[in-house]
Amino acid sequence: MSPISHVLIVGSGLMGASVGLAAREAGLQVRILDKDAQRVLEASQSTGLEVHNSDFIPDLIVIATPPEQTPVEIDKALRMFPQSTVIDIASIKTQVLNEVDTNQAGFSRFVPTHPMAGKESSGFEHASFDLFKDRIWVVCPLDSTNPDRITLVKEFIESLGALPFEMSALEHDRTVAITSHVPQVVASVLAAQLLDLTDSHVQVSGQGLRDMTRIASSNPQLWSEILLANAAFVGPLLAKISTELAAVAQSLSSRSPEEISSAISRGNQGRALVPGKHGDKPTLYETVSIMIQDAPGQLAAIFAVADQAEVNVEDVRIDHALGKAVAIVELDVDPAKALSL
Secondary structure (H helix, E strand, O other): OOOOOEEEEEOOOHHHHHHHHHHHHOOOEEEEEOOOHHHHHHHHHHHOOEEOOOOOOOOEEEEOOOOOOHHHHHHHHHHHOOOOEEEEOOOOOHHHHHHOOOOOHHHHHEEEEEEOOOOOOOOHHHOOOOOOOOOEEEEOOOOOOOHHHHHHHHHHHHHOOOEEEEOOHHHHHHHHHHHHHHHHHHHHHHHHHHHHOOHHHHOOOOHHHHHHHHHHHOOHHHHHHHHHHOHHHHHHHHHHHHHHHHHHHHHHHOOOHHHHHHHHHHHHHHHOOOOOHHHOOOOOOEEEEEEEEOOOOHHHHHHHHHHHOOOOOOEEEEEEOOOOOEEEEEEEEOHHHHOOO
16 A cells, blocks of 8 residues: 555644644645635645645545544545545544444545644644654554554654554543543633632742643633543543542541541652653653743753753743743753753
8 A cells, every 4th residue: 555645634723733734744745624614724824734625635534623523524534535544533432433434335444543632722823743743642443444554544643753552442532531531621620710819819829730720721612522522431530539539628627647648649659650751651850940031042041051061851841930030940851960950
């Protein structure tokens, strides 16, 4: 089977536009399509991706629509392009598969997938070509999927800089419930508590709050669809978390430090399981903190010093000081290099 050279993206939102940009960066011919003619035109003007026309025959079609539209678009793509491989990138797999016409002749050309990447901001305006770099991209082959098509899709995923990871659709939905969907709900509910504060009180916001609520800016309509589609797994997990939070609250009332310490300790153990850089085992880094002026060139100077000292910066955080034109830059580095840096 010939390598993929022509890619059609159906859906011009953040994810679709980002796939298109990444595919173009990889040297592929890309076109975008959307049922909203005005929206796809604006996406084209914003990203430089060309709008699809009848002369363009895709080797691969990427369905990047909201979950409720995805099954219809999969069926349509398989019918309209009888030679093309079709993938979807919906964050729910089982419900999509339940609604797709599995009896049609072209179903062997369909490969369900889901890139574990995204942003808290939606829309093609926030698309980026490097969104999938070093990110896991789940592939959920079906029994009926042609093996050659699976290989082709994995090669495409790798060309975008992502890491293909194979699992069943059911296993995928169970996994993303805790690794993606529940964190969204927890972040949103936590951020909602700020509505009870005055503006001056919200000013007293630590880095922990910023970290915990970053994804609370996500699209409400899209996430309603995602959570309802995966309710079978998300609901029980939220109930379990609610029970454990209630136990901590009870421990505070009864002033039981052992139970509180146990809850924090179990969190330590769970956090240690989160993959580190490039999906490797978690690595313990040391943080070097530097105060800088809020002015051009400050970050560049820091990275130049790190380069001269032959220190690889593993992660970067910036915490802006309240009411002052300064910030604290935190660099995570190899502990053996921290003192010299």
